[in-house]
Amino acid sequence: MRNAAMLDRSAAPRDRRFALVATLLALAAVLAAVNLRAVLDGASFWSALFAPDMTDMRDVLVHDSLVPRVLVTLLCGAALGLAGALMQQVLRNPLAEPMTLGVFPGAYLALMIAGLWMPGWLAAGRETVAFAGGALAMLAVFALAWSQRMSSLGVILSGMVVNLYCGAISLAIAVVHFDLLTGLMIWGGGALEQTGWQPTVHLFASFVVCALGAALLYRPLSLFDAGDSTVRNLGASVGWMRFGALLIAVMLTTVVVSEVGVIGFVGLAAPLVAKLAGARRLRERLLWAPLTGAAMLWFTDEIVRVAASAEPFSAHLIPTGTVTSIVGVPLLVALLPRLRSRPDLSAPLASPLVHRSVRTSLFLCIALLALVCALSLTVARGPHGWYVASFSQVDTLLFWRVPRLLCALAAGVLLALAGTLLQRVTANPMASPDLLGVSSGGMLGIVAVLFATGSLSPALLFAGCVAGALVTLGTLFWFGRRAAFAPERLLLTGIAISALFQAVVGALMSSGDPRAGVLIDLLVGSTYYVAPAIAWSIAALAAMALVIAPLTARWMTALSLGAPSAASVGVPVARARFALLLFAALSSAAATVIVGPLSFIGLIAPHIARLSGGRRPLSQMYLAAALGALLMVCADWLGRQLVFPEEIAAGLVATLLGGPYMVILALRRRAMGVA
Structure with a gap:
C-alpha cells in the first residue's frame, strides 16, 4: 500500500x-x-x-x-x-x-x-x-x-x-x-x-x-x-x-x-x-x-x-x-x-426540426444552389440597372464568372466538410477549420511574402500560403503524434498558432504601415481574380472530398461515443483521429489558399445542417457541404451586386447571410418545444 x-x-x-x-x-x-x-x-x-x-x-x-x-x-x-x-x-x-x-x-x-x-x-x-x-x-x-x-x-x-x-x-x-x-x-x-x-x-x-x-x-x-x-x-x-x-x-x-x-x-x-x-x-x-x-x-x-x-x-x-x-x-x-484527462468538450446535439427529412432538406439545398448558380451566371447589375444576360453575353463572360463560381462552390464544400469533421471528432460546437491553425498558417505565409518582398504577385502569394499551411500542418501533427492525436490537444495547439497569426496581423494593422490596407483585403475572404486552372483544381479537390466523405462515417460514429467505446468495436483510435483531422486540415488549407480564412462557413454550416435534420455523420456532412456551397455562391453573387460598381467580399456577405438563418432555426426549434 x-x-x-x-x-x-x-x-x-x-x-x-x-x-x-x-x-x-x-x-x-x-x-x-x-x-x-x-x-x-x-x-x-x-x-x-x-x-x-x-x-x-x-x-x-x-x-x-x-x-x-x-x-x-x-x-x-x-x-x-x-x-x-x-x-x-x-x-x-x-x-x-x-x-x-x-x-x-x-x-x-x-x-x-x-x-x-x-x-x-x-x-x-x-x-x-x-x-x-x-x-x-x-x-x-x-x-x-x-x-x-x-x-x-x-x-x-x-x-x-x-x-x-x-x-x-x-x-x-x-x-x-x-x-x-x-x-x-x-x-x-x-x-x-x-x-x-x-x-x-x-x-x-x-x-x-x-x-x-x-x-x-x-x-x-x-x-x-x-x-x-x-x-x-x-x-x-x-x-x-x-x-x-x-x-x-x-x-x-x-x-x-x-x-x-x-x-x-x-x-x-x-x-x-x-x-x-x-x-x-x-x-x-x-x-x-x-x-x-x-x-x-x-x-x-x-x-x-x-x-x-x-x-x-x-x-x-x-x-x-x-x-x-x-x-x-x-x-x-x-x-x-x-493534459492527462480529456476536458469536457462535449455539448448536447441540437435536436433537428423533425417535420422535414434529410432528403427533403438536401433536395431543397441543391435546388436553391442550382438556382443561385444560374443567377450568378446570368443576372447582374450594370450601368443602367439590373439585366438578364443573353446567351452571347453569358458566353463572353464565362471566362471570368465560371472560375469565381467554381471557387465559391469548392470553398463552401471544403470548409463545411472540415467544420463537420472537427465538430464531430472533438464534440465541440465551437470547433471550426480556423481553430486547427492551418488557415492562419497559410495567411501568415502570405503576410511574410507581402512584407518581405513587397510584391502582390499571385504566384508568390500562392506559394507563401501553401508553405505556411504545410509548415503549420507539420507542426500540428508533430505535437499531435505525442498524444495519439487527442483532439483537445490539437485544438489548443491550433488556437495557439492562430493566436500568433492574430498577433502579427494586429501589430501590423495598428502600426500605420500602408501595406496593412492590402492585408485587410486579403483577410475578408475573396473569390476575385482566380485563374481558371486553379479554379478547376480546387473544384476537383472538392469533388474528391465528397467521394472520400462516406469512408469516414463509421469512424466518426464510433469516436462520438468516446475513445474506449470506439476501441472496443475495432476502431484504431489514434489512426482514425489522425486520418479525420488530416482530412479536415487539408480541406481547410485548400480553401484558404484560394479564398482566404473564411472560418464562418466551416463554423456555421454544420450547425445549420444539424438543425435541418442532419443528425448522422454522413447526412450532416453532405447537407453541410450543400449549405456551405449555397452560402458561398449566394454571397459571391450578392457581393457583386449590392454596392455596384464596388464589390463586397464574399466572406463578409456569407457571415451576414448565414447568421440569421441559424438563429431562426434555433428559435423555431424552441417554439416547437423540441428538447
Missing part, C-alpha cells in the same frame, strides 16, 4: 503554479526596474511616487505614466483571467473566453460607428461608447440564448453569431475607411499607455466588486462540474446561475475594453495555463487564473516596451493587446503534455 501511494504521488504531475507565476512576475519586474532606472536618471523613486515634483519630467513620467501603466496591466490581466475562468466553468468548454459573448467586437464596432458617423457620441467619452457597445452585444447574446434556457450550447452559438456579425461589419467598415481608422486600430489593439491614475482606480474598484460577486457564486458554480442535469436535480436554476456568472465575466471584460481596448488571448490562456500548472479545482482556478493573467500580461507589456525601443520598431507603436500571445502561446504549448 505504501509503495502504491508513493507511485501515485510520483506519477502525479507536479504543481507548478507558484513557480510559473513567480518567474513571470520576476522577469517582468527586472525589465520594469531597468526601464525605471533609465527614466529616473538618479532621481528618487519614492519621492517621484509619493511627492512628485510636477516641474521635473522624470517625476511626472514615473508618477503619472510608468507606475499607473504597471498597475493597469496587472488589473487588466487579472480581470480577463477571472472572466475566462468563469466562462469556461459555466459553459463547460475550455475554448470559451471573453470574446465568446461578443463584448470585444461590440465595443469596437460602437467606436467605429461613433468615430465615423456619430462624433457627437464621443462627447460622453470613448469609454462610455465602448461600454455601451459591449453591453448591447452582451444583451443580444443573452436575448438569443434565453430562448434556449441559457444552455451552454445556446450561449456559445448565440455568442458566435453576435461575435461574427460585429466582426464582419467592423471589417467591412475598415476596408472602406482604413485611412480614417488608424487611431482606433491602435486603441483596438490594447494600448496600455497611461497619463494618470483614474483608469487604475476605476479598474481596481470594478475588479474588487466583480471578484466579490464571483466569490459569492463559488458554491453554485462548483456544481457545474457535475453537469446541467445534476444541477437541476439539486433544485438549482441553471439558467439564472449561468446568467449571473456570465454577467460578472462580461462586466470584467467590458471594464477592460472601455479603459484600454481589446486585449486578446489572455482570457483564454490564463485559466488553461493555471489549470495545466496544477489548479485543478474551481477554488484554485478562481485564484490562480487572475494571478496568471496578470503575470502574463505584465511580462508581455515589458517585452513590448523593450522591443518598441529597438531600432527596427521605434517608428511604430505596438499595442500590447495585439501580441499577448507571445508569452501565452509558449506557456500553453509547453504545458499541454500535462
